Amino acid sequence: MATIVSGMRPTGNLHLGHLHGALKNWLRLQESYQCFFFVADWHALTTDYATPQGIQESGLEMMKDWLSVGLDPKRCVIFRQSAVKQHAELHLLLSMITPVPWLERNPTYKEQIREIVGKDLSTYGFLGYPVLQAADIVMYKAHKVPVGADQAPHLELTREIVRRFNQFYGQIFPEPEVLLTEIPKVPGLDGRKMSKSYGNAVFLTDSPKEIDRKLSRMMTDPARVRRQDPGEPEKCPAFNLHKIYCTPDEIDYVSKGCRTAGIGCLDCKKIMIKHVVEELQPFQEKRAGYDRRPGDAEDALSAGNRAAQEKAAETMEQVRSAVGL
Numbered sequence: 671m672a673t674i675v676s677g678m679r680p681t682g683n684l685h686l687g688h689l690h691g692a693l694k695n696w697l698r699l700q701e702s703y704q705c706f707f708f709v710a711d712w713h714a715l716t717t718d719y720a721t722p723q724g725i726q727e728s729g730l731e732m733m734k735d736w737l738s739v740g741l742d743p744k745r746c747v748i749f750r751q752s753a754v755k756q757h758a759e760l761h762l763l764l765s766m767i768t769p770v771p772w773l774e775r776n777p778t779y780k781e782q783i784r785e786i787v788g789k790d791l792s793t794y795g796f797l798g799y800p801v802l803q804a805a806d807i808v809m810y811k812a813h814k815v816p817v818g819a820d821q822a823p824h825l826e827l828t829r830e831i832v833r834r835f836n837q838f839y840g841q842i843f844p845e846p847e848v849l850l851t852e853i854p855k856v857p858g859l860d861g862r863k864m865s866k867s868y869g870n871a872v873f874l875t876d877s878p879k880e881i882d883r884k885l886s887r888m889m890t891d892p893a894r895v896r897r898q899d900p901g902e903p904e905k906c907p908a909f910n911l912h913k914i915y916c917t918p919d920e921i922d923y924v925s926k927g928c929r930t931a932g933i934g935c936l937d938c939k940k941i942m943i944k945h946v947v948e949e950l951q952p953f954q955e956k957r958a959g960y961d962r963r964p965g966d967a968e969d970a971l972s973a974g975n976r977a978a979q980e981k982a983a984e985t986m987e988q989v990r991s992a993v994g995l
């Protein structure tokens with residue numbers, strides 16, 4: 671069975687962007703691959719090193735979300751990155767062979783240095799985070815890494831590092847391939863990408879009332895200023911959620927109603943809101959169980975940590991011997 675590795679930074683409670691952007695895909699993957707999913711807490715430190723408070727706790731909250739969505743520790747290995755110290759050792763060894771210009775030309779690095787304000791990212795750790803990412807992936811000898819089309823170039827750096835390592839020390843790691851994933855567009859309430867830091871997210875744990883309140887005021891086609899103004903669904907951020915949640919008949923009804931001003935935005939959104947609430951209900955019931963018994967999520971994480979440590983120990987034995995240590 672081919673191996674997949676993927677991780678997520680612990681950001682606390684997850685939102686609809688995480689659900690449709692990654693988790694639904696992970697649920698499918700756990701059925702047909704040997705999957706390693708990890709809480710990327712060391713990665714969180716590359717940008718949030720000055721405010722590490724809460725990273726540990728957020729990791730556990732995220733774990734509860736993962737389990738409640740349906741990730742099954744019997745089908746996949748779920749672990750905390752910092753619990754598998756071998757990631758740090760492999761990161762160090764890979765950093766020995768990674769030319770600095772490879773890291774400096776990384777487009778995400780340049781973009782984030784530009785865009786993330788209020789944090790000093792001119793650190794060694796931030797420049798080298800793709801090397802840590804490479805270590806995360808190759809530690810489990812991943813064959814594939816699920817990424818959206820826009821992130822596909824990011825994996826190239828890992829592949830380059832693998833090629834260079836194998837060239838020096840022998841064929842230790844497979845070159846991981848991109849597993850291209852269709853990621854539906856999940857806009858936030860203001861039309862930008864849904865993100866906790868933008869304050870525009872609908873969280874998986876939001877109550878039905880909160881979901882209704884948030885989505886009722888979600889941005890729509892700016893051309894529909896008054897009820898009688900016709901709109902264009904494709905210019906409406908809320909309509910992207912209709913496309914995810916509604917039936918074809920409902921989408922047809924909404925599209926026609928929008929273009930002819932036959933339906934008001936609030937009534938239109940109610941059709942989608944109902945589905946969002948319904949979808950999250952079983953998740954929230956399960957999540958409440960994990961909140962009542964936090965030990966369950968902790969136990970699942972500890973078991974995953976042990977399984978990941980075992981595999982990592984095996985890999986590192988090979989790596990040390992290949993490098994001559």
Ligand code: SF4
Pocket residue numbers: 890891894901902903906907908909924927928929933934935936938939
């Ligand atoms: S009617 Fe619906 S699709 Fe059209 S702008 Fe309003 S919310 Fe968006």
